[in-house]
Protein backbone atom coordinates (compact mmCIF):
# COMPACT_ATOMS: atom_id res chain seq x y z
CA UNK A 110 0.00 0.00 0.00
CA UNK A 111 1.27 3.47 -0.96
CA UNK A 112 1.92 5.52 2.18
CA UNK A 113 -0.04 8.77 2.45
CA UNK A 114 2.90 10.50 4.12
CA UNK A 115 6.53 9.69 3.57
CA UNK A 116 9.26 11.44 5.53
CA UNK A 117 12.87 10.65 4.59
CA UNK A 118 15.97 11.81 6.44
CA UNK A 119 14.26 14.97 7.59
CA UNK A 120 16.33 17.59 9.43
CA UNK A 121 15.48 21.13 10.49
CA UNK A 122 17.93 23.64 11.87
CA UNK A 123 16.88 26.94 13.44
CA UNK A 124 19.78 29.37 13.84
CA UNK A 125 21.56 27.44 16.58
CA UNK A 126 19.09 24.61 17.33
CA UNK A 127 18.97 21.33 15.45
CA UNK A 128 15.26 20.73 16.13
CA UNK A 129 14.80 17.65 13.89
CA UNK A 130 17.62 15.21 13.25
CA UNK A 131 17.45 12.85 10.31
CA UNK A 132 13.94 11.51 10.93
CA UNK A 133 12.31 8.97 8.57
CA UNK A 134 8.87 7.38 8.76
CA UNK A 135 5.80 6.57 6.65
CA UNK A 136 2.14 6.89 7.53
CA UNK A 137 -0.28 4.37 6.02
CA UNK A 138 -3.71 5.21 4.70
CA UNK A 139 -6.45 4.89 7.34
CA UNK A 140 -4.27 4.63 10.43
CA UNK A 141 -4.14 6.81 13.51
CA UNK A 142 -0.48 7.73 13.74
CA UNK A 143 0.78 9.26 16.96
CA UNK A 144 3.75 11.58 17.22
CA UNK A 145 4.77 11.57 20.86
CA UNK A 146 7.61 13.08 22.81
CA UNK A 147 8.48 15.48 25.62
CA UNK A 148 8.26 19.29 25.25
CA UNK A 149 10.78 20.59 22.75
CA UNK A 150 11.32 17.13 21.19
CA UNK A 151 10.68 18.35 17.65
CA UNK A 152 7.08 17.18 17.08
CA UNK A 153 5.57 20.51 16.02
CA UNK A 154 8.49 21.27 13.72
CA UNK A 155 8.13 17.87 12.02
CA UNK A 156 4.37 18.25 11.63
CA UNK A 157 4.60 21.82 10.36
CA UNK A 158 7.06 20.72 7.67
CA UNK A 159 4.59 17.99 6.62
CA UNK A 160 1.76 20.57 6.54
CA UNK A 161 3.90 22.93 4.45
CA UNK A 162 4.06 25.60 7.17
CA UNK A 163 7.84 25.29 7.51
CA UNK A 164 10.59 24.22 5.15
CA UNK A 165 13.12 21.55 6.08
CA UNK A 166 16.86 22.08 6.08
CA UNK A 167 17.48 18.59 4.69
CA UNK A 168 15.54 15.49 3.63
CA UNK A 169 12.31 14.96 1.74
CA UNK A 170 8.59 14.84 2.51
CA UNK A 171 5.75 13.51 0.37
CA UNK A 172 2.12 14.07 1.33
CA UNK A 173 -0.38 12.20 -0.86
CA UNK A 174 2.40 11.96 -3.41
CA UNK A 175 3.04 15.73 -3.36
CA UNK A 176 5.97 17.77 -2.06
CA UNK A 177 4.79 20.36 0.51
CA UNK A 178 7.57 22.72 -0.64
CA UNK A 179 6.07 22.87 -4.14
CA UNK A 180 2.39 21.92 -3.82
CA UNK A 181 1.25 23.41 -0.57
CA UNK A 182 -2.15 24.61 -1.81
CA UNK A 183 -3.00 21.23 -3.41
CA UNK A 184 -2.02 19.53 -0.16
CA UNK A 185 -4.08 21.95 1.97
CA UNK A 186 -7.21 21.04 0.00
CA UNK A 187 -6.76 17.45 1.14
CA UNK A 188 -5.70 17.86 4.74
CA UNK A 189 -7.52 19.12 7.83
CA UNK A 190 -5.85 20.69 10.83
CA UNK A 191 -7.38 21.03 14.26
CA UNK A 192 -5.26 23.32 16.40
CA UNK A 193 -5.20 23.46 20.16
CA UNK A 194 -6.97 26.35 21.91
CA UNK A 195 -8.69 27.82 18.83
CA UNK A 196 -11.20 30.55 19.64
CA UNK A 197 -13.91 31.76 17.31
CA UNK A 198 -15.63 35.12 17.49
CA UNK A 199 -17.86 35.39 20.59
CA UNK A 200 -21.24 35.87 18.90
CA UNK A 201 -21.04 33.13 16.32
CA UNK A 202 -23.46 30.25 16.48
CA UNK A 203 -22.40 26.69 15.75
CA UNK A 204 -24.26 26.49 12.42
CA UNK A 205 -22.90 29.91 11.38
CA UNK A 206 -19.32 28.81 12.09
CA UNK A 207 -19.87 25.66 10.03
CA UNK A 208 -21.40 27.73 7.22
CA UNK A 209 -18.56 30.27 7.31
CA UNK A 210 -15.79 27.68 7.33
CA UNK A 211 -17.40 25.62 4.58
CA UNK A 212 -16.93 28.63 2.28
CA UNK A 213 -13.15 28.29 2.66
CA UNK A 214 -13.10 25.07 0.68
CA UNK A 215 -13.91 24.36 -2.92
CA UNK A 216 -15.20 20.87 -2.04
CA UNK A 217 -17.22 20.60 1.12
CA UNK A 218 -20.21 18.86 2.65
CA UNK A 219 -23.43 20.74 3.48
CA UNK A 220 -23.90 22.42 6.86
CA UNK A 221 -26.60 19.87 7.72
CA UNK A 222 -24.41 16.91 6.79
CA UNK A 223 -21.51 18.37 8.74
CA UNK A 224 -23.64 18.88 11.84
CA UNK A 225 -25.09 15.41 11.48
CA UNK A 226 -21.76 13.66 10.91
CA UNK A 227 -20.43 14.47 14.37
CA UNK A 228 -23.85 14.62 16.10
CA UNK A 229 -23.83 18.38 16.57
CA UNK A 230 -27.49 19.03 15.63
CA UNK A 231 -28.66 19.73 19.19
CA UNK A 232 -26.12 22.54 19.41
CA UNK A 233 -26.65 24.16 16.02
CA UNK A 234 -28.13 27.38 17.50
CA UNK A 235 -25.79 27.63 20.49
CA UNK A 236 -23.11 30.32 20.63
CA UNK A 237 -19.66 28.75 20.26
CA UNK A 238 -18.34 30.84 23.17
CA UNK A 239 -20.97 29.38 25.50
CA UNK A 240 -20.26 25.73 24.73
CA UNK A 241 -18.46 23.47 27.20
CA UNK A 242 -14.84 22.59 26.41
CA UNK A 243 -15.87 19.18 25.07
CA UNK A 244 -18.47 20.58 22.67
CA UNK A 245 -16.09 23.32 21.53
CA UNK A 246 -13.58 20.63 20.57
CA UNK A 247 -16.28 18.72 18.67
CA UNK A 248 -17.20 21.87 16.74
CA UNK A 249 -13.52 22.50 15.95
CA UNK A 250 -13.20 18.91 14.78
CA UNK A 251 -16.21 19.43 12.53
CA UNK A 252 -14.70 22.65 11.13
CA UNK A 253 -11.42 20.84 10.40
CA UNK A 254 -13.21 18.09 8.48
CA UNK A 255 -15.80 20.01 6.40
CA UNK A 256 -13.93 19.25 3.19
CA UNK A 257 -13.66 15.53 4.09
CA UNK A 258 -9.85 15.67 4.27
CA UNK A 259 -7.86 12.56 3.51
CA UNK A 260 -5.47 13.36 6.35
CA UNK A 261 -6.44 15.04 9.61
CA UNK A 262 -3.87 16.57 11.99
CA UNK A 263 -4.92 16.76 15.62
CA UNK A 264 -2.77 18.69 18.07
CA UNK A 265 -3.60 17.80 21.68
CA UNK A 266 -7.30 17.36 20.80
CA UNK A 267 -8.49 16.58 24.32
CA UNK A 268 -6.30 18.96 26.32
CA UNK A 269 -8.21 20.22 29.36
CA UNK A 270 -11.29 18.04 28.84
CA UNK A 271 -12.93 16.00 31.60
CA UNK A 272 -12.77 12.19 31.21
CA UNK A 273 -16.30 11.89 29.73
CA UNK A 274 -15.79 14.61 27.14
CA UNK A 275 -12.42 13.08 26.30
CA UNK A 276 -14.01 9.71 25.68
CA UNK A 277 -16.72 11.31 23.51
CA UNK A 278 -14.05 13.02 21.44
CA UNK A 279 -12.08 9.77 21.09
CA UNK A 280 -15.25 8.14 19.81
CA UNK A 281 -15.56 10.82 17.11
CA UNK A 282 -11.91 10.54 16.16
CA UNK A 283 -12.27 6.79 15.72
CA UNK A 284 -15.47 7.39 13.73
CA UNK A 285 -13.51 9.59 11.33
CA UNK A 286 -10.79 6.93 11.15
CA UNK A 287 -13.44 4.30 10.35
CA UNK A 288 -14.75 6.58 7.59
CA UNK A 289 -11.29 6.36 6.01
CA UNK A 290 -9.51 9.47 7.30
CA UNK A 291 -5.84 9.05 8.15
CA UNK A 292 -5.16 10.79 11.45
CA UNK A 293 -1.92 12.27 12.76
CA UNK A 294 -2.19 12.87 16.47
CA UNK A 295 0.08 14.62 18.92
CA UNK A 296 -0.76 14.31 22.57
CA UNK A 297 0.78 14.38 26.00
CA UNK A 298 -1.95 12.07 27.31
CA UNK A 299 -0.49 8.62 27.08
CA UNK A 300 -3.85 6.95 27.69
CA UNK A 301 -5.13 8.82 24.63
CA UNK A 302 -2.17 7.64 22.57
CA UNK A 303 -2.61 4.07 23.75
CA UNK A 304 -6.35 4.04 23.04
CA UNK A 305 -6.31 5.77 19.66
CA UNK A 306 -3.02 5.15 17.89
CA UNK A 307 -2.38 2.24 15.59
CA UNK A 308 1.31 3.21 15.54
CA UNK A 309 3.40 5.78 17.34
CA UNK A 310 6.56 7.63 16.38
CA UNK A 311 8.47 8.50 19.55
CA UNK A 312 10.60 11.59 19.21
CA UNK A 313 13.19 12.77 21.71
CA UNK A 314 15.78 15.52 21.28
CA UNK A 315 14.86 15.76 17.60
CA UNK A 316 15.49 12.07 16.89
CA UNK A 317 13.12 9.24 16.14
CA UNK A 318 13.71 6.83 19.01
CA UNK A 319 10.86 4.39 18.43
CA UNK A 320 8.28 3.56 15.75
CA UNK A 321 5.79 0.80 16.41
CA UNK A 322 2.41 -0.13 17.85
CA UNK A 323 1.86 1.14 21.42
CA UNK A 324 2.09 -2.44 22.77
CA UNK A 325 5.39 -3.19 21.03
CA UNK A 326 6.91 0.12 22.07
CA UNK A 327 6.05 -0.57 25.67
CA UNK A 328 7.41 -4.10 25.44
CA UNK A 329 10.69 -3.02 23.82
CA UNK A 330 11.43 0.24 25.51
CA UNK A 331 10.28 -0.03 29.10
CA UNK A 332 13.40 -1.29 30.71
CA UNK A 333 11.90 -2.79 33.83
CA UNK A 334 9.85 -5.96 33.80
CA UNK A 335 7.69 -6.20 36.89
CA UNK A 336 5.65 -8.92 38.55
CA UNK A 337 3.03 -8.17 41.15
CA UNK A 338 2.47 -10.75 43.85
CA UNK A 339 0.09 -10.71 46.79
CA UNK A 340 -0.64 -13.37 49.38
CA UNK A 341 -0.14 -14.71 52.87
CA UNK A 342 3.14 -15.58 54.66
CA UNK A 343 5.28 -14.36 51.77
CA UNK A 344 8.88 -13.83 52.83
CA UNK A 345 10.53 -10.84 51.16
CA UNK A 346 14.08 -12.05 51.84
CA UNK A 347 13.39 -15.39 50.14
CA UNK A 348 11.94 -13.57 47.11
CA UNK A 349 14.94 -11.26 46.85
CA UNK A 350 17.27 -14.27 46.84
CA UNK A 351 15.71 -15.76 43.66
CA UNK A 352 18.12 -15.69 40.69
CA UNK A 353 15.70 -13.86 38.32
CA UNK A 354 14.57 -11.28 40.86
CA UNK A 355 16.53 -8.03 40.89
CA UNK A 356 14.36 -6.14 43.35
CA UNK A 357 11.40 -6.90 45.63
CA UNK A 358 9.59 -3.88 47.03
CA UNK A 359 6.48 -4.08 49.21
CA UNK A 360 3.80 -1.62 48.14
CA UNK A 361 0.47 -1.52 50.02
CA UNK A 362 -0.82 -5.11 50.24
CA UNK A 363 1.33 -6.42 47.41
CA UNK A 364 4.97 -6.93 46.47
CA UNK A 365 6.41 -5.62 43.22
CA UNK A 366 9.25 -7.71 41.83
CA UNK A 367 11.61 -6.33 39.23
CA UNK A 368 12.73 -9.33 37.22
CA UNK A 369 15.12 -10.16 34.41
CA UNK A 370 12.75 -12.60 32.68
CA UNK A 371 9.01 -13.03 33.23
CA UNK A 372 8.89 -16.75 32.59
CA UNK A 373 11.91 -17.75 34.68
CA UNK A 374 10.89 -15.48 37.55
CA UNK A 375 7.32 -16.83 37.53
CA UNK A 376 8.62 -20.41 37.69
CA UNK A 377 10.98 -19.54 40.55
CA UNK A 378 8.28 -17.69 42.52
CA UNK A 379 5.72 -20.48 42.21
CA UNK A 380 8.28 -23.18 43.07
CA UNK A 381 9.28 -21.21 46.15
CA UNK A 382 5.65 -20.58 47.11
CA UNK A 383 4.84 -24.29 46.85
CA UNK A 384 7.93 -25.30 48.85
CA UNK A 385 7.27 -22.76 51.63
CA UNK A 386 3.47 -23.10 51.62
CA UNK A 387 2.69 -19.48 50.76
CA UNK A 388 -0.90 -18.79 49.80
CA UNK A 389 -0.81 -16.61 46.66
CA UNK A 390 -3.97 -14.50 46.11
CA UNK A 391 -2.83 -12.41 43.16
CA UNK A 392 -0.03 -12.76 40.64
CA UNK A 393 0.32 -10.76 37.45
CA UNK A 394 2.73 -9.32 34.95
CA UNK A 395 3.04 -5.57 34.95
CA UNK A 396 4.30 -4.69 31.51
CA UNK A 397 4.32 -0.96 32.10
CA UNK A 398 2.37 1.65 30.19
CA UNK A 399 3.11 4.39 27.72
CA UNK A 400 3.14 6.69 30.76
CA UNK A 401 6.15 4.81 32.13
CA UNK A 402 7.79 5.01 28.74
CA UNK A 403 7.09 8.72 28.43
CA UNK A 404 8.49 9.37 31.91
CA UNK A 405 11.58 7.40 30.95
CA UNK A 406 11.97 9.37 27.71
CA UNK A 407 11.58 12.69 29.47
CA UNK A 408 14.49 11.94 31.77
CA UNK A 409 16.78 10.57 29.03
CA UNK A 410 19.65 12.86 28.25
CA UNK A 411 20.54 13.50 24.64
CA UNK A 412 22.50 10.62 23.11
CA UNK A 413 21.35 8.00 25.63
CA UNK A 414 19.03 6.20 23.25
Ligand SMILES: Nc1ncnc2c1ncn2[C@@H]1O[C@H](COP(=O)(O)OP(=O)(O)OP(=O)(O)O)[C@@H](O)[C@H]1O
Pocket residue numbers: 123124126127128146147148149150151152153154155
Ligand atom coordinates in the same frame (compact mmCIF):
# COMPACT_ATOMS: atom_id res chain seq x y z
N1 LIG B 1 11.13 29.19 15.18
C1 LIG B 1 12.04 28.65 15.99
N2 LIG B 1 13.24 29.25 16.20
C2 LIG B 1 14.18 28.70 16.99
N3 LIG B 1 14.03 27.53 17.64
C3 LIG B 1 12.84 26.89 17.48
C4 LIG B 1 11.79 27.42 16.66
N4 LIG B 1 10.75 26.54 16.70
C5 LIG B 1 11.12 25.54 17.51
N5 LIG B 1 12.36 25.74 17.98
C6 LIG B 1 13.13 24.84 18.87
O1 LIG B 1 13.16 23.57 18.26
C7 LIG B 1 13.03 22.54 19.23
C8 LIG B 1 11.84 21.67 18.87
O2 LIG B 1 10.65 22.44 19.05
P1 LIG B 1 9.19 21.88 18.73
O3 LIG B 1 8.24 23.00 18.93
O4 LIG B 1 9.21 21.22 17.40
O5 LIG B 1 9.03 20.78 19.87
P2 LIG B 1 7.71 20.03 20.34
O6 LIG B 1 8.10 18.59 20.47
O7 LIG B 1 6.57 20.32 19.44
O8 LIG B 1 7.43 20.65 21.77
P3 LIG B 1 6.04 20.91 22.55
O9 LIG B 1 5.54 19.58 23.03
O10 LIG B 1 6.48 21.76 23.70
O11 LIG B 1 5.09 21.60 21.62
C9 LIG B 1 12.93 23.23 20.58
O12 LIG B 1 14.22 23.28 21.14
C10 LIG B 1 12.44 24.62 20.20
O13 LIG B 1 12.86 25.56 21.16
